[in-house]
Amino acid sequence: MPSLPELMPTQVSDETFGGVTYHIAGELVPVLSVDVTRMPVYFEHHILLWKNSTITIGLKSLKGALKRMMAGMQIFVTEASGAGIVAFS
Template sequence: MKETRIGNTLVRIAGNIVPQVEVALGQGESVYFEHHILLWKHPQLNIGIKPLKGALKRMMAGMQIFVTEATGPGSIAFSRDDAGEIIPIHIRPGDELHVREHQFVAATGSIDYNFFRVKGVANILFGGTGFWIDRFFAPQQPGLLLLHGYGNVYEVNLRPGEAIDVEPGGFLYKDASVQMTTNSQRLSTGFLGGLNLFMNRFIGPGRVGIQTMYVHLPTAD
């Protein structure tokens, strides 16, 4: 079992194949999440709806405009119905983390949640329709973010100017300071022609989270 704490909130992560994360909230402390990942909770825990900023923009993008929020005291547990790993990431005031869409589990109330769209060459692997990156930011207070990665999750720390090429389905998260582009390499197959190898290139400084099971979003026909 892994444990971490932020303020009066204690987080416990247990299990290997499909893990559970339990969040024990102190008086008045809160955590928000997508309702379908709720596994169990204490009866006294207060559950409500938290509207997200930029509701019109989110509606036009076909994304949710509300999340579910739990307020302590009491414990609540979450689990996704996929094999993988749940990882806690502490976010300091003023820091920002970019996360692959649909892999957010929960966040403390001190963290702002927004998104942006990746356009142009960088989305060529997603049918040219673009894909969304979740943006988590701690404006004033430190916060804790919980993510689900498929398979196992490994973190690479890049020095300034250092680069790494990652299979597009392996990207999980990155610091806002890390630049992401798409790199293409032509592979020749002789008389049969050739094919293009596409990789996401990340350039430091900062952290990049990599998941060992590839995820490929549906592309347009």
């Protein structure tokens, strides 16, 4: 019988990269909290956990819609912008 998977400890919890500050918390179900005050972030709609009331959520269309549809990829991505924090899982 195969052994059960072991949780790997995370080294990074709070970091700023590319002008975006983020925080990672949790082990079994990690949560990524992103400060979108300075720069909007794009994400798949089904991973949103919560957002501050000052965050605006909108859709952004991607180029090459026909090719993306034929490949089974998304045509739209969700954009979070404004002053505040948004969390993903």
